Amino acid sequence: MNVEIISIGDELLIGQTINTNASWMGAQLAANGIKVSHVVTISDTWEAITGALEEAHARNQVVLITGGLGPTKDDITKQVLCKFFDTKLVLDQNVLNHVTSFFTKRNRPMLETNKMQAMVPEACEVLFNEQGTAPGMWFEKEDTVFVSMPGVPYEMKFLMESHVIPRLIKKYPFKKLVQKTYLTQGIGESFLAEKISGWENQLRKEGLDLAYLPSPGMVKLRISSGSGDRARVASFGEELKQMIPLYLYGEEEETLPEVVGRLLLTNEETVGTVESCTGGSIMAGLTSISGSSAYVSGGLITYSNDLKIKLAQVNPETLEDFGAVSEETVLEMAAGGKKELNVDWCISVSGIAGPLGGSDEKPVGTVWIAIDGPERKVSRKFLFGTDRQRTVQMTVLTALNMLRCEILGINIEKKQD
Amino acid sequence: MNVEIISIGDELLIGQTINTNASWMGAQLAANGIKVSHVVTISDTWEAITGALEEAHARNQVVLITGGLGPTKDDITKQVLCKFFDTKLVLDQNVLNHVTSFFTKRNRPMLETNKMQAMVPEACEVLFNEQGTAPGMWFEKEDTVFVSMPGVPYEMKFLMESHVIPRLIKKYPFKKLVQKTYLTQGIGESFLAEKISGWENQLRKEGLDLAYLPSPGMVKLRISSGSGDRARVASFGEELKQMIPLYLYGEEEETLPEVVGRLLLTNEETVGTVESCTGGSIMAGLTSISGSSAYVSGGLITYSNDLKIKLAQVNPETLEDFGAVSEETVLEMAAGGKKELNVDWCISVSGIAGPLGGSDEKPVGTVWIAIDGPERKVSRKFLFGTDRQRTVQMTVLTALNMLRCEILGINIEKKQD
Structure with missing residues (x-):
C-alpha cells in the first residue's frame, strides 16, 4: 500500500511557505494506520503537474494532491487533471449553488471567476467543501485513487477529515493502530520522563509505545498499541492521570x-x-x-x-x-x-x-x-x-x-x- | 536549470518533523537566484533512495540530498550512493582526524560507528562539516551535481552556506530571480484580481510574474522577475500601492x-x-x-x-x-x-x-x-x-x-x- 502526497505551489519551493499541509496529512494518515511513502512538491506548471501525476500513478494506490485550485489565473491544475483523466470540465449545479450561497451569505457579489469554480472534471466525484469555494475531487484510474484538494489549510483539513480519510479507511483494510494522547502543562520533557520512568518501563514491557511531543509550555504524551489493545492503552492512561494531576490537564485535542x-x-x-x-x-x-x-x-x-x-x-x-x-x-x-x-x-x-x-x-x-x-x-x-x-x-x-x-x-x- | 531537493527520513513522512530544511534551502537558493523545481521526501530505504536518485538525475542539473547520514543510519545512504556512482567507500584521514578531535574536545569516548563516518565514497569530494561528524559529499555524474548532507538543520545550514551555495554560484551562471511581496487585507482573491487586472496584464506583458497567496482575511501578492529586473519589480509595486491604498498595508514580512x-x-x-x-x-x-x-x-x-x-x-x-x-x-x-x-x-x-x-x-x-x-x-x-x-x-x-x-x-x- 503506497500513498503519495503531491503539494503544488511555487511558494513552497522558494521557502515562502513551509509545507505544513504535508506534515499534517502525514500525521493524520499515520494515526489511522496509513503510511505516506512519498511527498513531492512541485511548481504549478503544466509540465511539472503532469510529470508528478505520471510518476505517482506508477508507484501508488493513493495520491493526494493539494494546492493549485483557486479563483485566480495562476491555477491550471483542473485543466491538467482533465487531460490526465481524459475528461472535460462540466458545470456541477450543487457546487454552483454552494458557491452562490457562500457569496450571498457574506453579502458580496459573485464574479465570473467564482462561477468557474463550479466547473469540475466530468470523471470525478465531487467532495463537498463546506469551508470554501473550491471543491475536492476524487478520481480513480486503474486501481489508483487520486484526490485533489485546495491548498488553504483549513479547507484541506475539512476535506481530509470529513471525506478523504473515512473513504480511504472504508476502501482499504488498514491495520488498526490504537493511540491515546494525554496533555500536560508546566513540566519539561526530561523532568516528566524522570517522574514517570517506572510507569513508562512497565508500559514498554507490556508491548505498548510512548512518544513525547513537546511544544512551548506543553508536553503531549502519546500512548500507542500496534496490536489494537484499546483497554491496555486506557488503563495506562488512567494510571498516568493519578500520578501527575498537577500537570495532566486533558486528553486528545482538548485545550486548557x-x-x-x-x-x-x-x-x-x-x-x-x-x-x-x-x-x-x-x-x-x-x-x-x-x-x-x-x-x-x-x-x-x-x-x-x-x-x-x-x-x-x-x-x-x-x-x-x-x-x-x-x-x-x-x-x-x-x-x-x-x-x-x-x-x-x-x-x-x-x-x-x-x-x-x-x-x-x-x-x-x-x-x-x-x-x-x-x-x-x-x-x-x-x-x-x-x-x-x-x-x-x-x-x-x-x-x-x-x-x-x-x-x-x-x-x-x-x-x- | 533545474534544482531538486531530496529529503530523506520517515519522521518527515509521518509528520513528526516538519520539513523546514527544504523551506530554508528553497529560500536561500531563491535569494541567490536559484529556483528549486522539485522537493521530494522519501523513506530511508534502498529502493526509495535509489528511485529518487534516478528520477532526479533524469531531470536536474543540481540535486541536493539531506538526511540519511549519521552514526546510526549512514550505512544505507552511503552504500546507495556508492552503487549509484559506481564507486566504493574509502577512509578519509582528514575526516577521521576531525571526528577524533570532535570527541576528544567534548571529553566523550568515540565509538566504532563514529569512526565509520570517516569512510566516504571514493568518487566524491568531501565538504568539511565543522558543525558535526558526518561530512558533506559532492558528486558529479553526466553534468549533474549531487550533494549529500546530514539532516541536522545547523549542520546542513553550515554546509550550504560555506560550501554548496558558493560552489553552485561559481559553477553555473544563474539568472537572478528578484521577488517582492505586497500584503493586502480586506479584499478577496477574485475581487483583487479583477480590480488590478489591467495592471497585472501589463506586468505579465513585460515578462514579470504575479502570484496570489491567500490566507484568512489576507492576500499576499508576489511580483517576480526571472531576469533580475529589480527596478521593474519595484515600479510595478509602487503602482500597486497607489491603486489600492485601502487594502495594501505592507510589504514582505510586515504585520498589521x-x-x-x-x-x-x-x-x-x-x-x-x-x-x-x-x-x-x-x-x-x-x-x-x-x-x-x-x-x-x-x-x-x-x-x-x-x-x-x-x-x-x-x-x-x-x-x-x-x-x-x-x-x-x-x-x-x-x-x-x-x-x-x-x-x-x-x-x-x-x-x-x-x-x-x-x-x-x-x-x-x-x-x-x-x-x-x-x-x-x-x-x-x-x-x-x-x-x-x-x-x-x-x-x-x-x-x-x-x-x-x-x-x-x-x-x-x-x-x-
Whole structure:
C-alpha cells in the first residue's frame, strides 16, 4: 500500500511557505494506520503537474494532491487533471449553488471567476467543501485513487477529515493502530520522563509505545498499541492521570480553555482577568470557546500603571514600593479585578515580556501570576526566557492551568516532587 | 536549470518533523537566484533512495540530498550512493582526524560507528562539516551535481552556506530571480484580481510574474522577475500601492500591528480597545510588538452587557433598543473607551462569533467595528461566516486595517470600486 502526497505551489519551493499541509496529512494518515511513502512538491506548471501525476500513478494506490485550485489565473491544475483523466470540465449545479450561497451569505457579489469554480472534471466525484469555494475531487484510474484538494489549510483539513480519510479507511483494510494522547502543562520533557520512568518501563514491557511531543509550555504524551489493545492503552492512561494531576490537564485535542470552561460551567462560577504583559491573550483564550459567555464577563487590560490604578484599583504606593512586576501588585490586580468585574475567580498577570526592559533583579521573562478565588488567593513567580511571543504563550497556559488546579483544589503552591 | 531537493527520513513522512530544511534551502537558493523545481521526501530505504536518485538525475542539473547520514543510519545512504556512482567507500584521514578531535574536545569516548563516518565514497569530494561528524559529499555524474548532507538543520545550514551555495554560484551562471511581496487585507482573491487586472496584464506583458497567496482575511501578492529586473519589480509595486491604498498595508514580512504601531509612534498618539467578540485579541495583537507600551495604555474586554454599561459607559437603553451587536452600541463603546482609557484612538468591536447565537436579522459572523479618533468616528458592519476562530481572526485584521486607514486619512466608508 503506497500513498503519495503531491503539494503544488511555487511558494513552497522558494521557502515562502513551509509545507505544513504535508506534515499534517502525514500525521493524520499515520494515526489511522496509513503510511505516506512519498511527498513531492512541485511548481504549478503544466509540465511539472503532469510529470508528478505520471510518476505517482506508477508507484501508488493513493495520491493526494493539494494546492493549485483557486479563483485566480495562476491555477491550471483542473485543466491538467482533465487531460490526465481524459475528461472535460462540466458545470456541477450543487457546487454552483454552494458557491452562490457562500457569496450571498457574506453579502458580496459573485464574479465570473467564482462561477468557474463550479466547473469540475466530468470523471470525478465531487467532495463537498463546506469551508470554501473550491471543491475536492476524487478520481480513480486503474486501481489508483487520486484526490485533489485546495491548498488553504483549513479547507484541506475539512476535506481530509470529513471525506478523504473515512473513504480511504472504508476502501482499504488498514491495520488498526490504537493511540491515546494525554496533555500536560508546566513540566519539561526530561523532568516528566524522570517522574514517570517506572510507569513508562512497565508500559514498554507490556508491548505498548510512548512518544513525547513537546511544544512551548506543553508536553503531549502519546500512548500507542500496534496490536489494537484499546483497554491496555486506557488503563495506562488512567494510571498516568493519578500520578501527575498537577500537570495532566486533558486528553486528545482538548485545550486548557475548554477544560477550565467545563469546570466553571459545572460549578456555575464566573471568571475575569486583569492582564498586563499578556495584553488580553488569556481572555482571548477563554472566549475562544463557544458558549463561554455563560462563565465569562470580561476583563481589564491594564498595560500602563495608570490603568492598573484606575481600572483595577491598585494602590499607587504598591506600584512605587514594589514595582508593576511584583507579588504585591498582581495580588492587588486580582483582588481589584474580582471586585470590579464581579466574578468568582480573577486571574491577574504582570511580567516583562521583553526583549527590552529587564534588570538584574527582574530579568526579561519574569512573570507574576495571581488567582483570587472564592476561598483563597495564590500567586507564583515564573521565569519564561527571552522570547516575547513565547513568554506570552507560556504565561497564558500557566495561568489557565493554575486556575484549573485551584478550582479542583490541587495544591499548586507545592511542586509535586 | 533545474534544482531538486531530496529529503530523506520517515519522521518527515509521518509528520513528526516538519520539513523546514527544504523551506530554508528553497529560500536561500531563491535569494541567490536559484529556483528549486522539485522537493521530494522519501523513506530511508534502498529502493526509495535509489528511485529518487534516478528520477532526479533524469531531470536536474543540481540535486541536493539531506538526511540519511549519521552514526546510526549512514550505512544505507552511503552504500546507495556508492552503487549509484559506481564507486566504493574509502577512509578519509582528514575526516577521521576531525571526528577524533570532535570527541576528544567534548571529553566523550568515540565509538566504532563514529569512526565509520570517516569512510566516504571514493568518487566524491568531501565538504568539511565543522558543525558535526558526518561530512558533506559532492558528486558529479553526466553534468549533474549531487550533494549529500546530514539532516541536522545547523549542520546542513553550515554546509550550504560555506560550501554548496558558493560552489553552485561559481559553477553555473544563474539568472537572478528578484521577488517582492505586497500584503493586502480586506479584499478577496477574485475581487483583487479583477480590480488590478489591467495592471497585472501589463506586468505579465513585460515578462514579470504575479502570484496570489491567500490566507484568512489576507492576500499576499508576489511580483517576480526571472531576469533580475529589480527596478521593474519595484515600479510595478509602487503602482500597486497607489491603486489600492485601502487594502495594501505592507510589504514582505510586515504585520498589521507593526505597521499600525509605527504610525502611532510617528504621530505620538495612543490607542485603546473595547472588545466584545474578540475577547482581547486585538489588544493582544497590538501588544505583540516590542515597545508597544509607548502607544498602548490598555483595553476593556466587555464580553457581557453589564460590563459594556459599567466599564464602557454604554447607555442601557441603547443595548435594549438596538442590541449588543449594532452600530449604535459599538459607537458608544468606542466613545466610552476613548474617554475611560484616555487615548487618542479607540477601536471597539461587537459581533456574533458563533457557531450559536445567530438570528435571521443578525446571522452568525455579523460583526460591527467602530473607531473613535481625534477628529471623527467611523463604523462598519461585516459578515465573516460561521467559523468562530476565523471570525475572530478576520475581525482583528479588519479592525487594525481600519485603524491604519483612519490614521492615514484613507476613506474607509466608501469601498474603492
